[in-house]
Amino acid sequence: MNYYSSQITKLIEELSKLPGIGSKSAQRLAFHIINMPEEQVSGLASAILDAKHNIHYCRECFTLTDQELCPICQSEKRNHRVIMVVENTRDLAAYEKTGKYEGVYHVLHGAISPMLGIGPNDIKLKELMHRLQGDVEEVIIATNSSLEGETTAMYLSKLIKPTGIRVTRIASGVPVGGDLEYIDEVTLLRALEGRVEL
Numbered sequence: 001m002n003y004y005s006s007q008i009t010k011l012i013e014e015l016s017k018l019p020g021i022g023s024k025s026a027q028r029l030a031f032h033i034i035n036m037p038e039e040q041v042s043g044l045a046s047a048i049l050d051a052k053h054n055i056h057y058c059r060e061c062f063t064l065t066d067q068e069l070c071p072i073c074q075s076e077k078r079n080h081r082v083i084m085v086v087e088n089t090r091d092l093a094a095y096e097k098t099g100k101y102e103g104v105y106h107v108l109h110g111a112i113s114p115m116l117g118i119g120p121n122d123i124k125l126k127e128l129m130h131r132l133q134g135d136v137e138e139v140i141i142a143t144n145s146s147l148e149g150e151t152t153a154m155y156l157s158k159l160i161k162p163t164g165i166r167v168t169r170i171a172s173g174v175p176v177g178g179d180l181e182y183i184d185e186v187t188l189l190r191a192l193e194g195r196v197e198l
Contacts, residue, residue: 008034060131062107062124063089072096072104079103084140085128085156087111087149091142103140106131111148112155118148120155129159138166145172145190 004012008030016026033041057063058070065071072078072092082103086092092105110123132139141156143149153169160167173191175183183191 061105062109062127063092063105077102081135081137082140083128083131083136083138084142086142087144087152091144095142103138108143108152111143111146111152113148113151123152125156125159128156132160132163132165136165138168140168140170142170145187 011030011033012023012026015021015029016023018026021029033044036044054066055064056066058065058073059068060073061070063070063072067074073080079102083106084095084101084103085106085108086095087108087110089107092107095101095105106124106128108123108125108128110118112118112120112123139156139160141153143152143156157167157169171190171194173187173194
């Protein structure tokens, strides 16, 4: 039984299709939108449509942008000879928030996963290999430490090492505030292998 009119129900259904939005959150959002001033609702709808129509891949690194080159690839202050390979644009944003990385990125838009039928040709690997024909000193592989991320890292390493370009992998280990007794063996082993001198 529907408690709401068909238009409210439709709005709730559409909002609940968004990732991380359950039916209760969709309901809250729907009523919030209905109670917003009309100009704000128009602004929201317009921003969604503009983003959908104008955002595409950066010609160089394949992150999402509304220009031909993203601001990072355009910047002359960045070290274009060091490329960090990430799985998606959210990972790029996470590294940018640190404010410490001065190189550029390459966004794969996924990871190799034979179980899901995702192979090397389904992510932006050819585009990365094309970029490596330029003046590149180091490739930092910053894929997730999941099975898919590790598979992708190993594949990339085998592909890039013969070119003579330095290949490194981000360290992974014990999170800040983590209790050792609750951390899995693989993470602990990584933390031990990636130890640094104090």
